[in-house]
Amino acid sequence: MSKVIACYKWVADETDIKVNADSTLDISKAKGKISDYDRNAIEAAVQAAGALGGTAVALTFGTPKAKQSLKDALSRGPAEACYINAEEAARADGAVTAKALAAAVKKIENVSLVVCGEGASDTYARQTAPRIGAVLDWPVITSVSSVRFDGNALIAVRRLEDCMQTVKSELPAVIAVLPEMNSAPIPGLKAVLSAGKKPVTEFKAGDLGVDFAPKTTVSALKAYAMNRKSVIFSEGEIADKVKELTAALRKEGVL
Amino acid sequence: MAGIYVYSDKKDLAAELVGFAKGCGKRAIVLTFDERAAKDLSNSGADKVCLLKGDSELVENYGKSIAHLLAEQGAELFVVGATVSGRDIAARVAGYLDCAMVSEASSITYTDGKLVTERMMYGGSVQQSEVLEGLCVVTVRAGKFEAISGAAEVTTLEISADTRTTLVERKDIVKEGADLSVAERIVCVGMALDKREDLQIAHDLAAVLGAEVGCTRGVAEEKHWLPVEQYIGMSGAVVKPKLYLSMGVSGQIQHVFGIRDSQIIVAVNTDPKAPIFKAADYGIVGDMYQVIPLLTKTLKGA
Ligand SMILES: Cc1cc2nc3c(=O)[nH]c(=O)nc-3n(C[C@H](O)[C@H](O)[C@H](O)COP(=O)(O)OP(=O)(O)OC[C@H]3O[C@@H](n4cnc5c(N)ncnc54)[C@H](O)[C@@H]3O)c2cc1C
Ligand SMILES: Nc1ncnc2c1ncn2[C@@H]1O[C@H](COP(=O)(O)O)[C@@H](O)[C@H]1O
Numbered sequence: 001m002s003k004v005i006a007c008y009k010w011v012a013d014e015t016d017i018k019v020n021a022d023s024t025l026d027i028s029k030a031k032g033k034i035s036d037y038d039r040n041a042i043e044a045a046v047q048a049a050g051a052l053g054g055t056a057v058a059l060t061f062g063t064p065k066a067k068q069s070l071k072d073a074l075s076r077g078p079a080e081a082c083y084i085n086a087e088e089a090a091r092a093d094g095a096v097t098a099k100a101l102a103a104a105v106k107k108i109e110n111v112s113l114v115v116c117g118e119g120a121s122d123t124y125a126r127q128t129a130p131r132i133g134a135v136l137d138w139p140v141i142t143s144v145s146s147v148r149f150d151g152n153a154l155i156a157v158r159r160l161e162d163c164m165q166t167v168k169s170e171l172p173a174v175i176a177v178l179p180e181m182n183s184a185p186i187p188g189l190k191a192v193l194s195a196g197k198k199p200v201t202e203f204k205a206g207d208l209g210v211d212f213a214p215k216t217t218v219s220a221l222k223a224y225a226m227n228r229k230s231v232i233f234s235e236g237e238i239a240d241k242v243k244e245l246t247a248a249l250r251k252e253g254v255l
Numbered sequence: 256m257a258g259i260y261v262y263s264d265k266k267d268l269a270a271e272l273v274g275f276a277k278g279c280g281k282r283a284i285v286l287t288f289d290e291r292a293a294k295d296l297s298n299s300g301a302d303k304v305c306l307l308k309g310d311s312e313l314v315e316n317y318g319k320s321i322a323h324l325l326a327e328q329g330a331e332l333f334v335v336g337a338t339v340s341g342r343d344i345a346a347r348v349a350g351y352l353d354c355a356m357v358s359e360a361s362s363i364t365y366t367d368g369k370l371v372t373e374r375m376m377y378g379g380s381v382q383q384s385e386v387l388e389g390l391c392v393v394t395v396r397a398g399k400f401e402a403i404s405g406a407a408e409v410t411t412l413e414i415s416a417d418t419r420t421t422l423v424e425r426k427d428i429v430k431e432g433a434d435l436s437v438a439e440r441i442v443c444v445g446m447a448l449d450k451r452e453d454l455q456i457a458h459d460l461a462a463v464l465g466a467e468v469g470c471t472r473g474v475a476e477e478k479h480w481l482p483v484e485q486y487i488g489m490s491g492a493v494v495k496p497k498l499y500l501s502m503g504v505s506g507q508i509q510h511v512f513g514i515r516d517s518q519i520i521v522a523v524n525t526d527p528k529a530p531i532f533k534a535a536d537y538g539i540v541g542d543m544y545q546v547i548p549l550l551t552k553t554l555k556g557a
Contacts, residue, residue: 014377014508025381094349094356122377124489125358127346134318134350139419142315142343155423159483160339166424167313173420180476180483215355215391220384224375226511228520232532234540241539242549245521248537254440254498254519255464255554 002054002112005082006045007101007132008038008073010066011122019223032065034072037117037177039184044147044177045115046077051149052112055079059108061100062089074195075187081198082108086205088212094123095215098131103208105136108201113154114174118143129176139169142176256303257329258282262321262344263336264314266292270299270402272334272395277301277403279365281331285407286321288314293409300405311416314340318347320414326352330390332370334363337394345394355391363393378489379512396493431482433467435492440466440499443487443514446473447503447525447543451480456544457502460551469494471510488513502543506531523547 016030034042042058049056058073060066061084070081084100092100105111114136116129126142133140145164147156154173158165159180187195205212231248233241249255259276261283263269269285269292276283283301287293293306309317325333325348335345337359349356357363360372361382370387387393435441442461444454454468461468468485475486487494488510495516502523504510511534514520522535523543532538539546 012377014380017377017380019380094346094358095353098350099353119490123358124376124378125356126342127349127356127358130318130343130346131350131356134322134347135353137319139417140315140343140347141420143339158339163428164426165313165422166426167420168423169420183477215353215389216357216385216387218383219371219386220382221376222382224380224382226515226534228534229536230533230538231536232527232538232540234527238539238541238545238549241541242546242553245537245539245550246553249498249519249521252519252536 002052002110003108004045004049004052004054004056005105005108005111005114006038006042006056006058006078007114007116007128008042008058008060008069009035009120009122010060010062010069011035011120014121023223023225025221025223032069034069035117035120035122037119037121037179039076040179040181041115041117041177042073042076042078043182043184045113047182048113048115048147048149054112057082057108059101059104060084061086061092061097061104063087070200071192071195074198075192076184077191079198081200082203083200084203084205084208086212088205091214092212093214093216094125094127094131096210096212098128098135099210100208100212101128102132102135103210104203105132107203107208112171114172116174116176118176118178126176129174133174136174139173140175141167141169141173144175144177145180147175256282256284257331258284258302259332259334260284260286260325260328260330261301261334262286262341264338264340265336265397266295267402268336268338268397269296271397271400272336273299273301274403275334275363275395275400278400288317297407297409298404299407300403301407304407304409306409306411307414308411309414309416311418312422313420315343315347316416316418316420317414318344319351319417322348322351324414325390332390333392335392335394337396342394345392349392352390352392354389355387357385357387357391357393360393360395361399363395375512378508379515380508428484430484432485435467435469435485435487435494438467438494438496440464441469441487441494441496442466443499443501443504444468444470444474444481445501445504446471448474448480451478453544454480456547456551460500460547463551463554464498464500466498466500471504501531502547504531505529506534
């Protein structure tokens with residue numbers, strides 16, 4: 001049976017990131033989550049596996065902390081999971097990530113389709129899917145809004161700025177899906193309970209034969225400074241607040 | 256030819272990127288698949304315009320060949336317009352070259368011969384600086400650099416395509432709404448809207464303000480109450496109006512990313528702790544169903 005891979009990333013929840021007084025950041029205490037759009041990618045992979053008569057496999061490349069994501073990912077429908085457990089993931093750039101994921105795809109064998117999210121909620125780089133395709137030298141289709149299959153062919157609708165393109169490709173292939181693809185249901189209790197019993201394969205960095213040296217060096221990370229007036233009318237009658245607001249906007253000359 | 260290679264499927268953006276390359280004091284070589292664009296770009300101040308010709312109508316299919324071309328020519332940098340298809344090609348090229356890539360850089364400079372880039376992370380709350388060495392790939396949105404002018408030689412180059420993916424059909428998206436990226440005033444509706452008909456309160460306010468109506472992602476993608484082109488944010492439209500006024504928008508960072516260049520930001524929200532108030536110049540804590548109609552009435556009366 002062929003396998004359909006869902007690539008998902010365990011990311012820090014951006015709403016938990018603390019900004020220190022000197023505009024440096026504290027990301028260490030942020031809770032983890034499956035990157036938002038990757039929930040749609042997992043659902044798309046589960047549906048594609050159904051259509052192709054194959055099995056869906058959730059695949060993630062993360063630090064030891066990402067272990068806690070496996071149950072969550074599996075509760076969303078994949079039959080098994082594959083986890084590249086490597087400290088190197090903390091410093092990985094697009095080049096390293098794509099090579100690690102592509103190496104795992106080769107190890108898993110008999111893969112007909114790799115599904116990525118359109119962009120991860122931390123990087124939103126939108127580069128991993130095409131890069132995996134390049135490493136494997138497989139066809140890639142990005143910005144996918146819907147797919148169907150016809151034998152060994154994949155027919156996808158892509159959303160571009162000014163048009164919708166329907167393209168056809170042969171399997172195996174890599175796709176990056178938009179969140180409009182499906183509505184990624186919240187897993188039910190039964191799915192959550194059975195997730196713990198599903199098989200997980202773990203790879204260590206050394207198992208993959210990949211060069212984990214990143215091509216980019218991060219030299220600084222700082223909070224984006226929001227410099228707004230933040231004059232908030234919160235007390236009193238609505239009519240007064242509206243009057244104050246209109247007066248302020250008139251003064252600003254934006255009416 | 257060594258230098259900065261430029262590509263965008265939008266020719267104005269390609270011209271801006273030539274402006275960037277020349278501003279760095281480097282040679283600029285433009286790649287294009289479009290004959291008309293090649294002609295127009297022959298006056299972009301580039302050193303050379305390469306009109307690429309091959310067997311596929313899908314530009315993405317040339318990723319591998321472009322990677323070979325860049326390596327062979329000793330390119331220093333491949334700078335690509337950040338559109339759907341530009342991002343795709345850029346990442347394929349980076350993948351085939353196994354080189355560094357920075358997506359949607361907000362700034363690119365050469366410092367001591369090394370390329371230094373800045374970009375947003377975590378939906379726009381964090382700015383990351385990176386240093387890149389060797390041939391690398393960077394994508395850039397429109398409007399970051401100024402186009403210049405000057406004659407360039409145009410040459411034609413045969414290039415091979417990966418034909419495993421073929422185009423079946425292409426349907427233009429009929430834009431139902433206004434182009435928010437150039438709107439002077441925007442009224443933005445959030446998920447607090449109870450039902451589709453209630454959009455009327457936004458349209459009424461927009462009418463007195465002479466504004467366009469935009470929304471957050473959920474209003475377009477989940478509710479389908481406004482066309483997808485009308486949602487604002489990191490994955491939607493990036494806007495820079497004189498006045499942006501939101502109703503029932505919480506102000507999550509991914510949305511705020513799209514409004515940060517607005518001159519004045521106004522928010523109406525029932526929750527005094529809503530993050531939108533930190534991103535706003537003026538705000539009213541209150542129910543939009545009361546505030547907005549009253550605001551419309553007040554402005555009408557004035
Ligand atoms: C990778 C990624 C990309 C994203 N890109 C985008 C993007 O481009 N654009 C975008 O918009 N979102 C984007 N999002 C989603 C974003 O994170 C938020 O979920 C979204 O912006 C929230 O929309 P909202 O403010 O309309 O809804 P909510 O967050 O549900 O907020 C509704 C607000 O209305 C207030 N409210 C309720 N009732 C009333 C009332 N009667 N009067 C006044 N106020 C009221 C509430 O207090 C609340 O603050 C993205 C998310 C991810 C992960
Ligand atoms: N570390 C990772 N593990 C698994 N999948 C990943 C990882 N990083 C990125 N991806 C996949 O690639 C997509 C795009 O990521 P990015 O290119 O970083 O925006 C994500 O939505 C995931 O599907």
